[in-house]
Amino acid sequence: MEMKIYLDNAATTPLSIDVFQAMQPYFFENFGNPSSAHHCGREAKNAVEQSRATIAELLNTTPAHIIFTSGGTEADNTAILSGIREKQIKLAITTPFEHHAVLHTLKALQQNGEIKLVYLQHDQKGNLSLSHLEHLLAAGEKAFVSVMHGNNEVGNLNNIEEIAEVCSRYSAVFHSDTVQTMGQYIYDTQKLKADFLIGSAHKFHGPKGAGFLYKRSDAAIRPFINGGAQESSQRSGTENVTGIVGLAKALEIAYDNREAYQRHISGLKDRLIFKLTNKIPGIRFNGNSAQQNLSLATVLSVVVPQSPDGQSPLSYLDQYHICASGGSACSSRSAAGSHVLSALGNDFEGSTIRFSFSRYNTNEEIDHVAEKLAYLFTLSPAPFEYYNVRMA
Ligand SMILES: Cc1ncc(COP(=O)(O)O)c(C=O)c1O
Numbered sequence: 035m036e037m038k039i040y041l042d043n044a045a046t047t048p049l050s051i052d053v054f055q056a057m058q059p060y061f062f063e064n065f066g067n068p069s070s071a072h073h074c075g076r077e078a079k080n081a082v083e084q085s086r087a088t089i090a091e092l093l094n095t096t097p098a099h100i101i102f103t104s105g106g107t108e109a110d111n112t113a114i115l116s117g118i119r120e121k122q123i124k125l126a127i128t129t130p131f132e133h134h135a136v137l138h139t140l141k142a143l144q145q146n147g148e149i150k151l152v153y154l155q156h157d158q159k160g161n162l163s164l165s166h167l168e169h170l171l172a173a174g175e176k177a178f179v180s181v182m183h184g185n186n187e188v189g190n191l192n193n194i195e196e197i198a199e200v201c202s203r204y205s206a207v208f209h210s211d212t213v214q215t216m217g218q219y220i221y222d223t224q225k226l227k228a229d230f231l232i233g234s235a236h237k238f239h240g241p242k243g244a245g246f247l248y249k250r251s252d253a254a255i256r257p258f259i260n261g262g263a264q265e266s267s268q269r270s271g272t273e274n275v276t277g278i279v280g281l282a283k284a285l286e287i288a289y290d291n292r293e294a295y296q297r298h299i300s301g302l303k304d305r306l307i308f309k310l311t312n313k314i315p316g317i318r319f320n321g322n323s324a325q326q327n328l329s330l331a332t333v334l335s336v337v338v339p340q341s342p343d344g345q346s347p348l349s350y351l352d353q354y355h356i357c358a359s360g361g362s363a364c365s366s367r368s369a370a371g372s373h374v375l376s377a378l379g380n381d382f383e384g385s386t387i388r389f390s391f392s393r394y395n396t397n398e399e400i401d402h403v404a405e406k407l408a409y410l411f412t413l414s415p416a417p418f419e420y421y422n423v424r425m426a
Pocket residue numbers: 044045104105106107108110133135182184185186211213214234235245362364
């Protein structure tokens with residue numbers, strides 16, 4: 035039987051069994067509503083608060099700075115909408131490489147006439163110009179700056195410490211979408227001058243539908259979701275207790291084993307780069323994807339040439355039960371191509387494949403994938419009629 039290989043971990047990751055076991059009691063014995071005053075409610079409330087304390091400690095902050103959300107999208111929306119509206123900011127600065135959770139939210143504010151939106155200049159690899167940022171901020175207008183830490187499509191890492199320093203110098207509010215990096219990089223919020231950071235459990239072997247927003251300020255934020263005053267009135271709705279418990283456990287595991295996981299995953303990435311470069315002539319890499327010090331260990335974005343028989347490499351891999359993607363999973367069903375690849379503006383001929391790794395992937399899987407993909411480029415060209423049919 036063909037083995038199933040999952041290399042789409044930037045889209046989502048499999049749940050860890052330890053995380054599942056930590057969540058289990060809150061489905062069954064301790065299923066209470068944290069807002070209930072009786073002991074069932076108190077047990078659930080304790081679990082939520084214990085999880086908040088765990089996450090706060092991992093980020094070197096106190097629990098009041100962590101707000102639970104339904105995931106990364108809601109946390110990004112909350113940070114942007116409350117961050118901008120609370121301080122009546124009229125200028126937002128971002129990059130064309132952000133996830134749609136950020137870009138669409140900022141563009142909606144721009145279309146409403148609430149803000150002017152400016153994109154940072156960058157080079158062909160996607161490296162951002164910090165001097166442009168400094169130039170924009172030096173004009174003196176109070177700004178909201180949103181720059182992601184690790185890009186979900188090509189893996190480029192941005193130097194958010196430096197960006198945070200620049201923002202702090204000009205009193206700009208700084209939000210970083212850290213969905214792809216949370217658990218992989220240390221965020222010491224006593225040192226990093228970020229106003230908002232984001233976590234989403236399903237990106238680090240936790241459950242889907244659970245995430246958090248870190249806010250630097252002690253002041254309460256303007257809620258994005260109103261209702262029963264949960265999360266100190268900053269995010270209403272009955273807490274996703276199982277999800278929150280799973281989120282904290284998953285983050286704890288990720289940080290407890292961070293270096294070992296990072297070593298393993300970097301090894302997988304190096305191995306795939308080496309094998310593909312040797313086996314597929316003309317292969318290219320998007321952005322800084324092939325440079326480990328400048329990109330996420332978990333993401334490798336490759337451009338393969340047109341295959342001789344005209345097959346799409348992604349559907350070819352799928353036939354062999356290999357899951358990879360063309361870019362971000364959220365956009366894979368939309369008609370538009372990747373906004374990240376078009377913003378990079380490279381003119382590579384061929385198809386992009388994003389491979390993304392987790393601690394559960396193995397060297398054997400990498401070898402198998404490289405072998406299979408290389409085989410696609412040894413197939414004979416399709417007969418002329420094939421192209422006629424395809425073009426019809
Ligand atoms: C960089 C980035 N930001 C935000 C999100 C949205 O997170 P969620 O799926 O938890 O809503 C994703 C998910 O792919 C992401 O990669």
